Amino acid sequence: MKITKYTIQRLSKYQRIAKECCDNGTERISSKYISEKLGLSASQVRQDLNYFGTFGQQGYGYNVCALYDNLSNILGNNIRKNIIIIGAGNLGRAIAKYKYLSRYGFKIISIFDNKPDMIGVNIENIIVDDIQNLENFMKNNQVDICVLTASTKTISDIVNIVKNNGCKAFWNFVETPFKVPEGCIVENIHLMDSLQTLSFNNSNS
Amino acid sequence: MKITKYTIQRLSKYQRIAKECCDNGTERISSKYISEKLGLSASQVRQDLNYFGTFGQQGYGYNVCALYDNLSNILGNNIRKNIIIIGAGNLGRAIAKYKYLSRYGFKIISIFDNKPDMIGVNIENIIVDDIQNLENFMKNNQVDICVLTASTKTISDIVNIVKNNGCKAFWNFVETPFKVPEGCIVENIHLMDSLQTLSFNNSNS
């Protein structure tokens, strides 16, 4: 029973609905309710959740707070994940300031840049560090996730340094493809691809 | 011959590779080359491109600059698309400052917020406008795409105002689901879903 990547992508959405309902005092919800909120089929919701256990009850539905707790555990929200950001540009700064990171256990521990006028700048109580210090930092800290926001010629070198020092997960905003070392996990957010997709669909509908 | 949404999402990636090769003087590329750059199969690249025309030649491959031009036309890069941004927070500002928008024909024409201390602020030569003025602005300007970055209780109202005044395309960064009016096109970027997916995959691999 292999869990597909699409199922995993939806877990966070189920969690959000469970939280919303739990917060507003709802006791139970049906797969139909969840599916309508998200524009999915009820069947899909049930099948997705069943990969991880039997959280529902026939004739009753899902207890929302229990479902939320279960999904939080599955997603590891209670475990702290240390993050570093490569690139202190607009995007890097926006991510560093993103207010929902802590709710899910994410913690920015450093930001790196190569521009002299960025190094030393304070962002959310983190002093932007020189990219030259990356390797040294990696050797002295546990880093779980590396966020790539800066499109530099040395992106492959940076990825290799990070990988070779124990972090294999990359949240990548850089559009230019780079060589992904064996064993790394990359989750891409390509803003321009997304916007171009929207624009195409808008012009051809 | 229906073009799938996945094909459309890849067009922008093909275009980027074509541009890169065109810029550095490469004359032709094969589907195999493109596929290796992107981690896809050559078969998929050929099939995707063939939905839009016969851009390649047997035994030769694809002329990169011609391919780039064709993809630019398909994606409508030469047509100006007017964009408004709802929310002048970190994310809204990062998008407004995103340097690649103009290359693809996108133009930010206004930014709206509801916080008194944001209204009037200058972002990239655009003065943040009061969300109260949204409807009036819509009536006097052609808006092609609306970017949603602010999670407010009135998000549905905002979407309806925009929709009812001629813009049906939404680039949505707001995680909380909202009712999408009939006929609208929504392209979602859910940062926390993406980061949670990465984190899950990292912990379960």
Added chain:
DNA sequence: TAGATTGTTAATCGATTAACAATC
């Protein structure tokens, strides 16, 4: 010409949906 590589159909693979027995 021979080698390379596309265009395009058919086969395969994988994800979603439908159906319904189980059971609260």
Added chain:
DNA sequence: TAGATTGTTAATCGATTAACAATC
């Protein structure tokens, strides 16, 4: 009990891959 709704298998749908004739 009757109604509601899950868990789970089977059927369907859709996307990717393989294969190869066409042809540069």
